[in-house]
Amino acid sequence: MHAGHGSGSGRTPLETSLSVERAARLVDDLVKLLGPAGVVADRERLSTYESDGLALFRQAPWLVVLPRDTAQAARAMARLWAEGLAIVPRGAGTGLSGGATAVQGGAVVSTARMRDLLELDAENRFARVQAGLVNAHLSKACARHGLFYAPDPSSQQACTLGGNFANNSGGPHCFKYGSTVRHVLGLVAVDARGDVLDLSEPRLDPLGLDLVGVLTGSEGTLVLATELTLRLLPTPERTETLLAVFGKLGQACDAVSDLIARNLEPSAIEILDRLTIEAVEASVYRAGYPLDADAVMLLDVEGSAAEVEELVEELEAVLVANGGRDLRRASTALERKRLWAGRKGAFGAMGRVAPDLYVTDAVVPRTRLAELVAGTAEICRELGLKLANVFHAGDGNLHPNICYDGRDADEVARVLEAGHRIQDLCLAAGGALSGEHGLGLEKRDGMCALYNQADLDAMAILRNAFDPERRMNPDKLLPTRPCMELRTAPPRRPNEVRG
Amino acid sequence: MNTLAQRTERALAAVDPASRGWFAGWQGPKLPQVSPASENEAAEFLRAADGLVVLPMGKGSKLDWCPVPKNVDVLLSTARLTGPVAYEPAEGVLTVRAGTPVAEIAALLAKDDRRIAPDVAHPSRATVGGAYCAGQGGADRMRRGTWRDSILGARVLGADCTVTTSGGRLVKNVTGYDLFRLHGGAHGALGCVLELSLRLYPDPPASAWLERDEDDADSALRSLAQLHGASIQPTRLLAFQEHGAWRAAVHMEGRPRALAAALSEASSRLPGARVLRDQAARARAHALRDSGAHANAATHNPWPLLEVHVRPSDTSRAHDVLQRTAQGLGMGAEFVVEQALGCVALRTQTAPGEAALRSLNKAVAWERFSARWRNLPVALRAEFAGPPPPGAEQMARLIDQFDPDRRFARGRVHPSL
Numbered sequence: 001m002h003a004g005h006g007s008g009s010g011r012t013p014l015e016t017s018l019s020v021e022r023a024a025r026l027v028d029d030l031v032k033l034l035g036p037a038g039v040v041a042d043r044e045r046l047s048t049y050e051s052d053g054l055a056l057f058r059q060a061p062w063l064v065v066l067p068r069d070t071a072q073a074a075r076a077m078a079r080l081w082a083e084g085l086a087i088v089p090r091g092a093g094t095g096l097s098g099g100a101t102a103v104q105g106g107a108v109v110s111t112a113r114m115r116d117l118l119e120l121d122a123e124n125r126f127a128r129v130q131a132g133l134v135n136a137h138l139s140k141a142c143a144r145h146g147l148f149y150a151p152d153p154s155s156q157q158a159c160t161l162g163g164n165f166a167n168n169s170g171g172p173h174c175f176k177y178g179s180t181v182r183h184v185l186g187l188v189a190v191d192a193r194g195d196v197l198d199l200s201e202p203r204l205d206p207l208g209l210d211l212v213g214v215l216t217g218s219e220g221t222l223v224l225a226t227e228l229t230l231r232l233l234p235t236p237e238r239t240e241t242l243l244a245v246f247g248k249l250g251q252a253c254d255a256v257s258d259l260i261a262r263n264l265e266p267s268a269i270e271i272l273d274r275l276t277i278e279a280v281e282a283s284v285y286r287a288g289y290p291l292d293a294d295a296v297m298l299l300d301v302e303g304s305a306a307e308v309e310e311l312v313e314e315l316e317a318v319l320v321a322n323g324g325r326d327l328r329r330a331s332t333a334l335e336r337k338r339l340w341a342g343r344k345g346a347f348g349a350m351g352r353v354a355p356d357l358y359v360t361d362a363v364v365p366r367t368r369l370a371e372l373v374a375g376t377a378e379i380c381r382e383l384g385l386k387l388a389n390v391f392h393a394g395d396g397n398l399h400p401n402i403c404y405d406g407r408d409a410d411e412v413a414r415v416l417e418a419g420h421r422i423q424d425l426c427l428a429a430g431g432a433l434s435g436e437h438g439l440g441l442e443k444r445d446g447m448c449a450l451y452n453q454a455d456l457d458a459m460a461i462l463r464n465a466f467d468p469e470r471r472m473n474p475d476k477l478l479p480t481r482p483c484m485e486l487r488t489a490p491p492r493r494p495n496e497v498r499g
Numbered sequence: 500m501n502t503l504a505q506r507t508e509r510a511l512a513a514v515d516p517a518s519r520g521w522f523a524g525w526q527g528p529k530l531p532q533v534s535p536a537s538e539n540e541a542a543e544f545l546r547a548a549d550g551l552v553v554l555p556m557g558k559g560s561k562l563d564w565c566p567v568p569k570n571v572d573v574l575l576s577t578a579r580l581t582g583p584v585a586y587e588p589a590e591g592v593l594t595v596r597a598g599t600p601v602a603e604i605a606a607l608l609a610k611d612d613r614r615i616a617p618d619v620a621h622p623s624r625a626t627v628g629g630a631y632c633a634g635q636g637g638a639d640r641m642r643r644g645t646w647r648d649s650i651l652g653a654r655v656l657g658a659d660c661t662v663t664t665s666g667g668r669l670v671k672n673v674t675g676y677d678l679f680r681l682h683g684g685a686h687g688a689l690g691c692v693l694e695l696s697l698r699l700y701p702d703p704p705a706s707a708w709l710e711r712d713e714d715d716a717d718s719a720l721r722s723l724a725q726l727h728g729a730s731i732q733p734t735r736l737l738a739f740q741e742h743g744a745w746r747a748a749v750h751m752e753g754r755p756r757a758l759a760a761a762l763s764e765a766s767s768r769l770p771g772a773r774v775l776r777d778q779a780a781r782a783r784a785h786a787l788r789d790s791g792a793h794a795n796a797a798t799h800n801p802w803p804l805l806e807v808h809v810r811p812s813d814t815s816r817a818h819d820v821l822q823r824t825a826q827g828l829g830m831g832a833e834f835v836v837e838q839a840l841g842c843v844a845l846r847t848q849t850a851p852g853e854a855a856l857r858s859l860n861k862a863v864a865w866e867r868f869s870a871r872w873r874n875l876p877v878a879l880r881a882e883f884a885g886p887p888p889p890g891a892e893q894m895a896r897l898i899d900q901f902d903p904d905r906r907f908a909r910g911r912v913h914p915s916l
Contacts, residue, residue, distance in 0.1 A: 124810045124841075168673045179671060182648050199889050203869065204840055205636055205645060205808060206684070207888040208912045209897060213647050213680035217673050237730040261589035263612055263701035304730045306760030307753060314754075363669045367589050395671040432672040439674065447675055451664060458655075458663040458901075459676045465893070465900040477675065 016062040016105045018083060026083050030065055033075055038113065040064035049108050052093045052100040053155075055356070055406070056416075057441050061088065061102035066113045069130070070188050070196060070226040073109065077224065078194025080107050086474050087192060089220035091132060091163030094155040096359045097440030099167065099219050099476055106474075109224055111162045117141050118227065125232045126185055126202045131162025131225045138230070147232040150177035153436070154344045165225050168217030170436035172268035172343065173300065175394035177233065179436065181216040186229035189215065191222070192471040202229045214462065219438045220473040222466040236302035239267075240312050241336040244324035245293040249273050249377075249389070252295040253370035255322035256393040260366050264315055268300040269394030270343050275353065276388040276401075280342045283349035287342025288335075290326065297324065297393070298343055346390040347401070353386060354403035358415045361437040362426040366396040372429055376400040379421045383414045397435035398426070424449070439477050448483035456483065506550045507531055507573060513547030514540055522574050524559050526877045527567035532574040534598075538654070538662050538693050541575065545691075545906070546660045548573060554908040555656075555687030557598055557629025560621060564633060564873045565686055566880040568908035575691055577628050584694060585668060588613060592651065592668050594696040597628025613699040616643035620789030628692045634684030638750075638788040641839055642734045643700060646683045653679035654694040658902035668696045681897065686911035689901045703752035707762045708780035710748040711772035713738070716822065716834070720815050722747035723838045725768045731761040739787065740833035747772075750784045787835075802847040803856060803875050807868040811841040817868055818843045824862040828855045853879060881914040891915055 016023050030039045040046060041063050050060040065080070067073040080087055086106030093100055102108050111132030119128040122145035127138060135156040138149045152171035153159055159169070165187070170179045177183070185202035199212055206212065215222055246252040252271050259269065272280070277289045277296060289296050299315065301308050316327055330336035342349075350357050364372045373389060376398065380387035386403040400422055404411045423433060423446055433443045433450060447456060459478060463470070479486055511519050514533055518540060522532035535541040545553065551572040556562060558578050577598035585594040588611040595604060601615075601622035608614055617637020619630045629635075631646050643649070652666025655678070665678035682692050713719035719738035726736055726749050735750040747769065751761050766772060775783050809817045818836050821843060825832040831848035845859075853876065860883050863870045872883050888894070895916050898909065909916060 121810075121812075123812045170671060174671070178648060179673070181677075182644065197890060197893060201889065202810070203808065204640070204842075205634060207634075207869070207871070208891070208916065209685050209689075209894045210647060210680045210683050211890045211893060213683070214677055216677075218676060257589065260591055265701060304732065304757060304760060307732075307757035310754045310756045363671050365587070365590055365669070367587060392671075396669065397671050430668065432667050432669050433674045435669075435671040436673055443674075450667075450674060454661045455663045455665065456675075458657060458661075458678055459665070461900050462676050462678060462681075462897070465897045 016085075022083065026079065027063070029079055030063075030076060033079070034065060034067055034072055038066045038068070038072070040066070049090065049093070049102055049110075052090070052095040052098060053359075054096050054098045054101075054440070054442055056358070056412070057098040057101045059102045059104055061108040062105045064108045064110055066110045068113050070190065073114075073224060073226050074190045074194045074196050076194075077109060077190050077192065081193050081471065086471050087224070088473050089162075089166065089224040091160035091166070092134070092155075092158050094159040095163060095167060095440065096361065096437045097167075097434065097442045099438050099440030099473070101441055103474060111160060111226070114162075114226060120145070122147060122232075124202070125234075126229055127232055128200065128227060128229050129161055130227055131165070132160050135159050135161055135164055142232050143235070146235050148235050149230060150174070150183055150233055151180045154347060156344075161228055161230065162225050165216055165228055166218065166220045167436065167438040170392065170395070170397065172270050172392055174436075175269055175392065176265060176267040176302070181213055183231045184212055184216050184228060185231050187212055187215065187225050188227035189223035189225045192467045192469065197223060200227060200229050202231075217438070219440065219477045221463060221477050222472060224472070238303065238305045238308045239336070240301045240308050241330040241339055242299040242301065242312065242315065243289070243328050243330070243339060244297045244299070244319045245290050245326040246295040246297065246323055247293070247325070248323065249295040250370040250374060251323035252297050253373050253393065255297065255319050255324060257367050257369055258318050258322055259315065260394070262314075262318060264311065264318065266299045266311065266315060266394070267302045268298070269392070270298040271389065271391055271393040272296050272298070272343065272346060273389040275386065276346050276350070276390045279349040279353050279388065280346055282352055283345065285342050285345030285349050287338050289342060298339060343390065350388055350401060350403055353388065354405055356404050356406040358402040358404060358419065359437070360398070360400045360402065360419055360422055361434045362398050362423060362431055363435040364396045364398060364426050364429055364431040366394075368429055369393060369396060372426060372431070373398065375425045376422050379418050379425065383418050385411070385414055385418055392435070395435060396431075441476060444475070444477060445479050445486050447479055448486050453483050501550075503551075503572060506548075510544060510548035510551055510573065514544045518544075518579065522559065522576070525562040525567070527562070527571070530571065530574050532576055534576040534579045536579045538580075538656070541580070541656050541691065541693060542660050542662060544575065545656060548906075552908050553906055555632070555691035557626030557632075558600070558624060560624040561629060561633040561635065565911040566884065566914055567877055568910045570905075571908040577626060577691065577693065580693060583607060588699075591670060591699045592696060593699055594668050594694060595627060596694055597692045598626045601625050601627055601630060608699065609702065612702045612704070614702045615697050616649050616700055617646060618643070618788065627695055627697075631683050631695060632685060632687055632692055638784060639734050641736065641837070642732065647680065649698050650679060650683065650695060651698055652696040653682060653692055655679070655682060655689075656691040656693055658690060658904060658906040662693060666696065670698050684912070687907055688898050688909055688912055688916065690907065703754070703758075705755045705758040706750070706752045706777050706780040706784070707758055708748065708750050708775040708783045709762070709765050709769055709772040710746055710775070710783070711769050713745040713747050715745055716818060716836070719745045719747040720818070720836065720838060722769055723836075726765060727839050729764050729768055731765050735784065735837070736839050737787070737835055737837050739835040743833070748787070750780065801874060802850060804847070804873040805845045805859065805863070806871045806873070807843050807863060808871075809841045809843070809868055811839055814838045814841050814843060817866070820862060820866055821845050821859075824859055828858055830855050830859065856883075881910075884914050887913055887915045
């Protein structure tokens with residue numbers, strides 16, 4: 001018997017496998033626990049939660065709960081557990097791999113109302129935050145103490161720190177400072193049963209197994225992080241932002257490989273190609289990138305004044321030797337901000353190119369950047385797709401962005417084919433499926449191309465240790481069928497969200 | 500064939516005679532040791548060792564850090580699994596077999612001006628896998644962090660005798676669960692690490708070491724605070740005792756001009772300090788790498804060492820508590836204090852009696868400091884392990900799930916695990 005229940009609004013609910021009575025009782029209990037604002041159960045409002053940033057996969061949940069703190073989250077999740085519901089954790093929904101796609105008939109636990117900065121300890125250089133705090137808000141809050149939080153995804157004005165934790169997110173400056181896992185000192189989390197795991201005390205060398213490390217990047221499949229203890233870094237004495245122009249995209253890629261081979265370590269090395277430059281310059285993010293360039297490279301160099309000066313000189317020499325021209329340093333803070341706003345707004349700017357954007361995320365060996373970027377361009381050319389490249393070149397983290405129209409079924413099919421072919425190209429070169437977006441639904445089955453069944457079985461042991469019933473974000477991250485089967489199965493289509 | 504001796508004989512027969520031996524270089528029992536020369540041989544041995552409890556190890560330099568397991572029948576050493584598997588200097592990643600001594604890795608990388616982190620003590624005795632599995636910290640922790648910041652992937656022999664991979668050979672990668680992270684600090688409880696991939700760092704061309712004699716601990720810690728506020732990006736900042744005298748020191752590395760500027764600033768904050776440069780600076784830094792070693796001796800300090808970890812703002816108080824307690828007990832002790840990291844190391848100078856050690860441990864427990872002992876008498880190790888670490892229940896569950904038949908020795912992470 002299927003039933004639905006509204007939250008008192010009178011709007012139509014979605015279906016669940018629970019009986020009418022049980023469903024009603026569950027919603028009532030959750031409203032009592034979280035208040036009316038903490039429960040969403042009507043169809044109209046639930047549609048907000050039907051996808052994350054990867055709109056190719058859509059599924060509205062039956063219910064959304066929005067706890068205010070760990071205690072509420074624990075009690076709500078225990079209640080959901082008792083009813084046998086699947087739970088999908090969600091931050092701001094900016095993820096790009098379908099990791100927050102809901103499960104039919106299941107619940108979403110959103111951290112949207114958990115946005116408090118719980119503790120800012122400037123002396124000991126850490127902050128304790130609720131998982132729903134927006135990334136950029138943390139750095140803003142600690143700036144007056146001369147501190148900042150290093151991971152800076154392009155979506156940092158919207159994405160949450162809990163979402164960053166779940167995906168082990170990166171960003172341009174992770175070239176120097178590393179991804180989120182290097183900045184999480186502790187956490188409080190709730191598992192599927194509603195049990196709380198408290199590892200919040202900041203520890204440089206925690207005793208025993210590195211639970212914090214292994215939970216970071218687990219994409220909400222093991223626990224829901226409710227609080228995070230994050231490392232803060234002192235704001236560098238000086239920052240220089242450099243812009244270099246290249247006549248060929250390949251030259252820019254080769255320059256990056258050369259910089260790394262020469263042990264030169266700026267804080268960020270980003271490349272934007274011609275289509276991206278045109279989109280940015282035509283948008284509100286206009287940064288002053290030259291329109292005649294095939295590519296521009298944006299670099300940040302941070303450190304002491306002497307260190308920055310010495311490194312900038314060495315960098316400039318290598319850039320010029322690799323065909324870089326019109327090198328320019330941002331002369332004011334405003335100019336620096338503008339140059340970076342163009343980079344960070346690039347995804348948004350591409351809305352001018354086509355109504356939809358498929359953001360691919362792959363990592364390749366840094367010695368083969370030029371060859372593999374050219375390979376992705378060739379794949380899209382063959383399939384008649386518009387490709388824009390904007391990527392974390394220093395980490396070898398490619399983001400081939402395919403601009404398309406989601407109303408065109410044929411184009412959508414070609415986009416997906418391109419995604420698979422780009423993935424295969426990168427893996428064949430020794431690359432990885434994802435550098436910072438995670439696997440979610442999109443790349444889950446790609447795990448079979450990278451790992452063997454024994455590797456995946458070992459990963460399943462970890463999952464079973466935390467969530468033997470697979471209630472937490474089921475169907476994400478690990479293939480739901482044996483690799484032998486997947487290798488002979490036809491490719492999945494959009495919205496085939498179940499295994 | 501079911502007696503322990505028979506099971507052991509059968510397991511040893513599965514490996515090449517050159518891989519067999521005995522190990523007595525710890526305070527545990529003398530035990531048969533198998534040192535396979537390949538992944539396959541390691542897996543073959545584990546398959547044949549059905550019914551035996553196996554303790555994975557590197558070269559054994561850190562076996563005395565932890566309790567001796569109650570049940571262990573045979574040692575599985577990675578000491579013959581050595582050498583690089585993949586090394587592309589321009590990529591900035593090294594994949595290496597777990598038994599490779601850290602010093603060999605350093606020699607390999609030096610020609611390309613690269614290094615690994617952490618910069619662990621006793622690099623010729625320590626294998627990279629052993630250092631990782633013991634969670635051994637490095638002298639460059641302030642700048643380069645812990646193993647979590649450097650390990651990119653691993654291959655591990657699990658309890659089911661299969662060798663599995665997690666992570667990869669790329670500096671950035673979020674593909675699947677990072678199972679390799681569970682092995683750092685696990686002392687082999689989940690399996691035997693056979694291979695590691697590490698992020699490489701530039702080996703800075705210039706190095707400087709500043710050191711100044713201080714009147715006492717307070718003066719040395721004030722000097723550290725002065726330096727910590729400077730924009731010198733130190734590799735290490737420490738106050739330490741040598742032959743009873745207190746010193747404050749800073750180790751800095753970088754490009755020549757940048758280092759000269761940092762040196763100038765550090766010198767102005769630490770007037771009168773002695774300055775060592777490049778090779779001399781590195782030699783001094785290496786000599787002081789291990790908080791447990793005498794600064795002026797290459798020999799291993801056999802006496803117990805206590806390391807407490809607190810929030811950096813509590814470092815001074817933690818030092819006061821330990822110093823007062825040690826003095827009250829008449830215990831000869833010297834300290835290494837790394838204020839910015841919240842780390843205080845107390846190395847005993849003579850063989851302290853068990854009663855004195857118990858009193859010191861009681862003071863540490865009373866203050867709820869996070870403490871680690873090294874080189875304790877075997878009888879005290881389990882007793883001094885302190886309360887189970889946060890997350891112990893989950894750790895125990897993980898160990899049970901990965902090793903349901905108890906193939907690997909337990910109790911080294913903590914007696915409760």
